[in-house]
Amino acid sequence: MIKVGIIGATGYAGAEIVRLLQMHPQAEVVWYGSKSYIDQKYASIYQNLFKIVDADCLGEDMDKLSDEVDVIFTATPQGLCASLVNEDILNKVKIIDLSADFRLKDVSVYEKWYKIEHKAPKYIDEAVYGLCEINRDKIKGARIVANPGCYTTCSILTAYPLVKEGLIDPDTLIIDALSGVSGAGRGAKVANLYCEVNESAKPYGVANHRHTPEIEEQLGYAAGKEILLNFTPHLAPMNRGILATEYASLNKIDGKLPTPQQIRDVYNKYYGKEKFIRILDDGVYPETRWVETSNYVDIGFKIDERTGRIIMMGALDNLVKGAAGQAVQNMNILFGLEESMGLDMVPCFP
Amino acid sequence: MIKVGIIGATGYAGAEIVRLLQMHPQAEVVWYGSKSYIDQKYASIYQNLFKIVDADCLGEDMDKLSDEVDVIFTATPQGLCASLVNEDILNKVKIIDLSADFRLKDVSVYEKWYKIEHKAPKYIDEAVYGLCEINRDKIKGARIVANPGCYTTCSILTAYPLVKEGLIDPDTLIIDALSGVSGAGRGAKVANLYCEVNESAKPYGVANHRHTPEIEEQLGYAAGKEILLNFTPHLAPMNRGILATEYASLNKIDGKLPTPQQIRDVYNKYYGKEKFIRILDDGVYPETRWVETSNYVDIGFKIDERTGRIIMMGALDNLVKGAAGQAVQNMNILFGLEESMGLDMVPCFP
Amino acid sequence: MIKVGIIGATGYAGAEIVRLLQMHPQAEVVWYGSKSYIDQKYASIYQNLFKIVDADCLGEDMDKLSDEVDVIFTATPQGLCASLVNEDILNKVKIIDLSADFRLKDVSVYEKWYKIEHKAPKYIDEAVYGLCEINRDKIKGARIVANPGCYTTCSILTAYPLVKEGLIDPDTLIIDALSGVSGAGRGAKVANLYCEVNESAKPYGVANHRHTPEIEEQLGYAAGKEILLNFTPHLAPMNRGILATEYASLNKIDGKLPTPQQIRDVYNKYYGKEKFIRILDDGVYPETRWVETSNYVDIGFKIDERTGRIIMMGALDNLVKGAAGQAVQNMNILFGLEESMGLDMVPCFP
Amino acid sequence: MIKVGIIGATGYAGAEIVRLLQMHPQAEVVWYGSKSYIDQKYASIYQNLFKIVDADCLGEDMDKLSDEVDVIFTATPQGLCASLVNEDILNKVKIIDLSADFRLKDVSVYEKWYKIEHKAPKYIDEAVYGLCEINRDKIKGARIVANPGCYTTCSILTAYPLVKEGLIDPDTLIIDALSGVSGAGRGAKVANLYCEVNESAKPYGVANHRHTPEIEEQLGYAAGKEILLNFTPHLAPMNRGILATEYASLNKIDGKLPTPQQIRDVYNKYYGKEKFIRILDDGVYPETRWVETSNYVDIGFKIDERTGRIIMMGALDNLVKGAAGQAVQNMNILFGLEESMGLDMVPCFP
Structure with missing residues (x-):
């Protein structure tokens, strides 16, 4: 049984890790870290866990924690994880960090976009x-x-897959995305009150959202070169879900636009055997409802012959594949378990 | 492995049975009955099951169906199940009927409230x-x-429990309840369109909702006499959830109102060992969010010393404990399985 | 032109007064009081008023304010209005207080239910x-x-009307109500975050909500005696709307239950000429969507012959007739204007 | 007083015309056309108009209608308006058509995208x-x-404005938009049921939505040439609102990207005096909540120096400026009234 500690267990992502691990056959949470609620019953904060979790919330004593667990999930604001890790701790436990601290390889990019100093740059590599x-x-x-x-x-x-195989021009990439509100976290802010968000949609972080360099870096690896793209997030009135609609100019193959089948073949080459990625049938596009509460990513696409562009669309549950589910998937990989263990939830609809 | 057939598999309740049984270790759906979608891929109707269920929808051939399965769930409008059952079929399979056909013991009450003739009164008993x-x-x-x-x-x-133990006067019972919209089913009606329901709440079926005699009959058994009560359902803009707020005059014990502890003791007497019923702590009341996607019923109460009444409150997920989850629980009981098998979902929040 | 000052102009009720008065032909807001946002553009807080209101937020200097305006609306937490009024101010301006400070005639009831000392008891009468x-x-x-x-x-x-005319027994009154979330105000609380409220319904303030004594006092005047009743509020996931479902035992007339027409006659006697109260046709019940953004109260009823009770139902928009609209209606009365001036909004649907 | 007839008065757009005209000082609806509800009280369909509109629904007798009114609004599916107009009718009344029948100047484009024959091509010009x-x-x-x-x-x-002034390259235009559900109309379709739409977002009509050629035609006039662009609509779970996020490559001015002020100057040149268009301050972006129930269009923009693109964003209420409000605005223009008459609604929030 893998012993799990969670720092930030009372945020939405942390709570989703807690929830998923209750149903995981080979892991158990033994440390519910939550600075704000120390000594309170975890289930008094998340009443859905009443009679399921009996533990109290604990603090962030990393030394003690690292002695008691095999893996630590940090579901905390940027900067905290980097401030806590050190060689001693890393020799004792695995760290799965849900913050941005170790996502960007270039520390100056991190510090520019997040506007904080990185406390552990030596572990970035x-x-x-x-x-x-x-x-x-x-x-x-x-x-x-x-x-x-x-x-x-x-x-x-x-x-x-399309970037990797050179089917699209990565410099033409425009990503227009929307998110449910749980992505904004559980902090008490006027902007996230029910009445402020309900019955409204809005863009935010236009041309400067922090996920931009992360997407550019990873797709840059696929492209084999640095790329710059536009990413615009929007907030939509729903609890969960990410929907990304992406536009790019298609590169021609022998002077012609690729066919839908050629595109599909490339998706299948990369994802054909992936349990959690579903390439939808022609004419079917992702909808967040079809992946909700599951670890799936649904992907669809459409070629626009008129403009020579492809529209690629993806959907996932931001708290599962977009946070806690992928974190558990990473834990499974780290500990040599079946990658999908504890993650075989059928999407819940309606 | 229990072989399951579902008639009405493309309604919301039927689809929830389908979903739950994908995660059940000892049952599998082998017949996805849906008159409206015969020969279409089930997963083309419920895209959440894409790459999970590959079967096509089938019709309602009860003879054939009863040869191929161990249990049939009928998640259909009133009247259909009663029109399909006969001795031959009942000798071959178990029937779990999610409609009202066999809930009321008095056929005249059924025919009065549902306004249809009962086609199989001999099986009511x-x-x-x-x-x-x-x-x-x-x-x-x-x-x-x-x-x-x-x-x-x-x-x-x-x-x-309070009726059974005589702590309340059942003739003073008033049940004010609200439901999410999935309880209204998947029929294409203007009244259930998004814009008709969203941002609104309404009572309906006032003083004549069909669930009234069902509640009266069952609580009448507990009371040991016939009772009449008021039940008023309301529609609230959310997908899932039932919340019932119930009022009754408390009977005095030795000239005094019962104490909270006395009430709690009675609840614990009946439900203390029940996995799926959670009696909440003092001052905590049920909220539908805390039971969503799970088979739990949360119950809380408050004594009003001023009026001598008790307010009892319960919450559940109408598609799970209120339909498909309880149906699976019944299946587990029928087949001698652990009663909670396949039903250990932790409530999903948010 | 009536000059209006608002204290608490950036709460939801205050903002609704601001919005309504932009469309009022004989009143203008000249003081946008908001302690939290002093010197900020009002329209930067409520962007819907961009290019409509150019004013900055001001403080709560009551002396200065009372020199500049004809009427002050206080849309503030309990206690503030009572702490600000004095003879000098009352000689200069009218006060319309949207808090509870002057609603209850018995100061000890106020202090018991609100748990604060009343600062101006001499004005209660x-x-x-x-x-x-x-x-x-x-x-x-x-x-x-x-x-x-x-x-x-x-x-x-x-x-x-039914209490006043003795058609129901007021001691059997049970009021089960639900509210949209704007009633909870604009304070930054976790409990009112979108994800906490969305897709859920809950009771709160069970048997101790502060509106209880206010209802008891007013209906007590109608009954000609003190009454005690049960009032249970619920929160539903929508921006606006109050729906009240009320139960009471009918008093018999000549040994028989009153007929629907007798009930209707009584409603018409009191409300037949009221512009803002609509008694719905038989079989039609109030829904919050039909009154949204308007000053209407919709009322319907149903007699349950089985139990001898009547179910009365009412709906209104909590920010309009339940707060700002009624406040403007009161202003119109105070200043001798047509009572409905500036309040002829047709309910907005969907 | 302008006499108004509405064909399609019980759809959402028609009902919004009805609602707005109740508050219009110089127009009155005298014909509530609704094929589906002939002879039923209009207010029994739209209960928000109870005690406000007493009329019954009428049919589509254009000859009779054109004798009785000054202007006809057709808020009907594509094809109907074109099938009804003729010289006789046009000599008697003005027609404001909310369908697509007369929007596209090239009848072959209309017939290709709408897949129906145009019944009155001679009036297109x-x-x-x-x-x-x-x-x-x-x-x-x-x-x-x-x-x-x-x-x-x-x-x-x-x-x-940016297309007209040549500040952007129109062939790089990508429009990613989302809509509330009322845009889908009031037809009884499973796809628009509450539970199908709530808690989900989806793209639709990808690369083939019928509004594409309309946008291309009008922006083509501004550009002085034919243009092709990408337009992707999405459905979001809210009643009202359109949000468009638009991307285009900026043309350089003297070798440099335009400054924000240069962009703002161009917007002001075209819209500076427009009552219903609000150019937002720097760093403020449109949100549908700020325009809801009003005739405003809010526009914001952001230059991305990294990619050389501009992101333009617009928001409006689809039933008001996107349908009924603009229709009334057109009526005002046609009849020489103040253009904003009856349209001075302050956006309603929350």
């Missing part, structure tokens, strides 16, 4: 970007897994 | 009312289980 | 309870109008 | 595209006004 379907071999031996964000997981997976 | 926590012993040997409705399950379980 | 349809004559000459709350306006108006 | 802010001079003398759709109004107005 060894940290592995935990996009399971692309990096699973590297993840196996990692000490620190940088779990990707919700927008990035969806944006990257949707475009990756 | 032997059918067992499938409220698991109360009738599990009788359910074990049943051929027909009448699976209770969502409002009734919540309304009955919330009041049952 | 002269303050007029601003339920326009019932108290309009008294309102005309008032210096302080205690604007009723959203739940109370709906609860009282729905039952008032 | 004289019909005026009713985008008030751009075509108001031509609208004045029109007999047929082709009222633009919701997506198109938002998409065109947001980009128009």
Whole structure:
């Protein structure tokens, strides 16, 4: 039984890890870390766990924690994980960090976009970007897994095969995405009150959202060169879900646009055997309802012959594949378990 | 492996049975009955099951179906199940009926409230009312289980112990309940369009909702006499959830109102060992979010010393404990499996 | 032109007064009071008023304010209005208080339910309870109008004629109500975050909600005696709307239950000429969507012959008739304007 | 008093015309046309109009109708308006058509995208595209006004000044838009049921939505050449609102990207005096909540120096400026009234 500690267990992502691990056959949470609620019953904060979890919330004593668990999930604001790790801790436990601290390889990019100093730059290089379907071999031996964000997981997976195979011009990539509100976290802010968000949609972080360099870096690896793209997130009135609609100019093959079958073949080459990625049938496009509460990513596409562009669309549940589910998937890889263990939830609809 | 057939597999309740049984270790759906979608891929109707269920929808050939399965769930409008059952079929398979056909013991009450003729009155007596926590012993040997409705399950379980123990006057019972919209089914009606329901709440079926006699009958058994009560359902803009708020005058014990602890003791006497019923702590009241996607019923209460009444409150997920989950629980009982098998979903929040 | 000052102009109720008065032909807001946003553009807080309101937010300098305006609306937490009023101010301006400070005639009831000391008990007697349809004559000459709350306006108006005429037994009254989330105000609380409220319904303030004594007092005047009743509010996931479902035992007339027509006649006697109260046709019940953004109260009823009870139902928009609209209606009465001036909004649907 | 007839008065757009005209000082609806509800009280379909509108629904007798009214609004499916107009009718009344019948100047484009034969092609040329802010001079003398759709109004107005002034390359235009559900109409379809739409977002009509050629035609006029662009609509779970996020490559001015002020100057040149178009301050982006129930279009923009693109964003209420409000605005222009008459609703929030 893998012993799990969670720092930030009372945020939405942390709570989703808690929930998923209750149903995991080979892992158990033994440390519910939550600075704000120390000594309170965890189930008094998340009443859905009443009679399921009896534990109290604990603090962030990393030394003690690292003695008691096999893996630590940090579901905390940027900067905290980097401030806590050190050689001693990394020799004792695996770290799966759900914040951005170890996602970007260039520390100056991190510091520019996040506007904080990085407290542990020496571990950036060894940290592995935990996009399971692309990096699973590297993840196996990692000490620190940088779990990707919700927008990035969806944006990257949707475009990756076509970028990798050179079917699209990555410099024409425009990613227009929307998210449910749980992605904004559980902080008490006026902007996230029910009445502020309900019955409204809005763009935000236009041309400067922090997930932009993360997407550019990862798709840049696929393209074999640095790329710049546009990414615009929007908030939509729903609890969960990420939907990414991505536009790019198609490169011609022998002077002609690729056919839908050629595109499909490329998606299948990369994802054909992936349990959690579903390439939808022609004419079917992703909808967030079809992946909700599951670890699936649904991907569809449409070629526009008129403009020579392809529209790629991806959907996932931001708290599952976009956060806690992928974190558990990374844990499974790290500990040599079946990758889908504890993650075989059928999407819940309605 | 129990072989399952579902008639009405493309309604919301039927689809929830399908979903739950994908995660059940000892049952598999082999017949996805859906008159409206015959020969279409089930997963083309419920895209959440894409790459999970590959089967096509089939019709309602009960003879053929009863040869191929061990149990049939009928998740269909009133009247259909009664029109299909006969001795031959009942000798071959178990029937778990999610409609009202076999819930009421008095056929004239059924025909008065549902305004249709009952096609199989001779099986009414032997059918067992499938409220698991109360009738599990009788359910074990049943051929027909009448699976209770969502409002009734919540309304009955919330009041049952206090009625049974004579702590409240059942003739003063007033049940004010609300439901999410999935309870209205998947029929294409203007009244259930998004824009008609969203941002609104309404009462309906006032003083004549069909669940009324069902609640009266079952609580009447507990009271040991016929009772009449008021039940008013409301529609609220959410996908899932039943919340029942119930009022009754408390009977005095030795000239005094019962204490909260006395009430709690009675709840614990009946439900203390029940896995799926959670009696909440003092001052905590049920909220539908805390039971969503799970088989739990949460129950809380408050004594109003000023008026001498008790307010009892219950919440459940109408598609799970209020329909498909309880149906699976009944299946587990019928086949001698652990009652909670396949039903250990932690409530999903947010 | 009536000059208006608003204290608490950036709460939801205050903002609704601002919005309504932009469309009022004989009143203009000249003081946008908001302690939290002093010197900020009002339209930067409520962007819907961009290019409509150019003013900055101001503080709560009551002396200065009372020199500059004809009427002050206080849309603030309990206690503030009572702490600000004095003889000097009351000689200069009218006060329409949207808090509870002057609603209850018995100061000990106020202090018991609100758990604060009342700072201006000497004005309680002269303050007029601003339920326009019932108290309009008294309102005309008032210096302080205690604007009723959203739940109370709906609860009282729905039952008032039947209590007044003795058709129901007021001691059997049970009021089960639900509210949209804007009633909870704009404070930054976790409990009111989108993801906490969306897709859920919950009771709260069970047997101790502060609107209870207000309803009891007003209906007590109608009954001619003190009454005790049960009032249970619920939160539903929608921006606006109050729906009250009220139960009471009918008194017999000549040994028989009153007929629907007798009930209707009584409603018409009191409300037949009221512009803002609509008694719905038989079989039609109130739905919050039909009154949204308007000053209407819709009322329907149903007699249950089986139990001898009547179910009365009322709906209104909590920010309009339940707060700002009624406040403007009170202003119109105070200043001798047509009572419906600036309030002829047709309910907006969908 | 202008006498108004509405064909399709019980659809959402028709009902919004009805609602707006109740508050219009110089127009009154005298014909509530609704094939599906003939002889039923209009207010029994739209209960929000109870005690406000007493009329019954009537049919589509154009000859009779054109004798009784000054202007006819057709809020009907494509094809109907074209099948009804003729010289006799056009000599008697003005037609404001909310369908697509007279929006596209090239009948073959219409027939290709809408897949129906055009029944009155001879009137296409004289019909005026009713985008008030751009075509108001031509609208004045029109007999047929082709009222633009919701997506198109938002998409065109947001980009128009920059296209017209050559600041962006129109062939790089990508329009990613989302709509509330009322845009889908009031037809009883499973796809628009509450539970199908709630808690989900989806793209649709990808690369073939019918509003595409309409946007291309109008922006083509501004560009002075034919253009092709990508337009992708999405459905979001809210009643009202259109949000368009538009991307285009900026043309350089003297070798440099335009500055924000240069962009703003161009917007002001075209819209500076427009009552219903609000150019937001720097760093403020449109949100549908800020325009809801009003006739405003809010526009914001952001230059991305990294990619050389501009992101333009627009928001409006699809039923008001995107349908009924603009239709009334067109009526005002046609009849020489103040253009904003009856349209001075302050956006309603929350």
